[in-house]
Amino acid sequence: MQALNFPIYEFRFKSNENKSYIFDVIRKKFVVLTPEEWVRQHVIHFLLEEKKYPKSLMNVERRIQVNHLIKRYDIVLYRSDGSIFLVVECKAPHMEITQEVFDQIARYNMTLKAENLMITNGLKHIFYQINGEKKAYIFLKELPDFYL
Template sequence: MARRALNFPQALTALIQLKIEDGQELIFDVVRKKWLVCTPEEWVRQHAVQYLVALGYSIHHIQIESGLKTGFNTKRSDIIANSNGKPEVLVECKAPEVALSQKTFNQAFNYNYTIGAPLIWLTNGLQNLYWDCKESKQLEQLPA
């Protein structure tokens, strides 16, 4: 099945494993080490994981869909990259057809209120927004 090209280096896409099983396209999650249905959001999430690894984050220090307690609710963050035992980057992934809006930004900030990561990355695979929480400013790229 044809997948939408994303705004990530082509070399990262080559690392992503896909297969068809029972007529359904599956993608291998390298963090959780299991095959998942390849939804548009999962396609973006696996690219984001590969990008974090390319920047030098250890695959062993990346968490996917970690449970977060926000008030009375439990939510799930898409990706948290840890460094030295602490959250370093909170990543919120959306499907390519979902615009990165103020609502997306607020969602990530609400999650990060619990996590306390110094960096937030919002991505739909086509657009990437990086935010430095310590300096309260947008970044051009995610620091390595």
Template sequence: MQKLNLPLSKVRTEEKEGKTYIFDPIRKKMLLLTPEEWVRQQFLQMLLGMGFSKNLVGIESGLTVNKRIKRSDLLFYERGGTPFLLVECKSPTVKLSNETFQQVAQYNSKIKAPFICITNGLQHYFCSINFEKGSYEFLKKIPLPCYINKKK
């Protein structure tokens, strides 16, 4: 798989019938290794390594947007179940653009996480969302949920 602009995490892979599969530690199953799945698993491992809880994340959770079923890539929660960070992962060959940002913003209009992120494994953009003002602000650092800050 392509080298990413992320710390390389050790992940379990298997070859079956000429295809490569990667183990998803959250869903506890092997998944076909696509470029997007590679980004999702490496980004997930990075966040888990920072202290994000694997018990407080949903992967490919379903939601309805404009009467269509969509799936969010990664959704991290605070303790108590409040959405915290919505992450949209793309293949490294996908250029991050206003269109990809609009996709995660549209998903977040339903989810209402205070932070969103888009990544293709090479570039990563984090934003803080102000729902009252209908605005957003790009962040220089990854936002951390309260349960991580309380440990320090």
């Protein structure tokens, strides 16, 4: 798999019927190793190991309803009160981060109402918050520290 713009992490892999799998420490199972999954697993380890976000408050690839459609978010980090601290949208490294990707996470966030958002293709990372009063994005140099 392609080198990404993250620290190097240790992953568990397995192969079965000509498919490669990577172990997801949040879902506690092996999942098919696609380019997008490679990015998602790096983000999970980045959030856990570098940012020290709590594993117990993280969800990966869960279904949500957005405008009467069923969608799947990549990563959500909750607070202990159930509010959402962070939503992450992962794309494969060959995918550009376009306005369409911003629109996608914005649609998800209409339902989720997260404080912080992250978009990444593993090579480029964009962090931002939504200022509800001004209805504007505030771009960040890095993700904020987690607090309950």
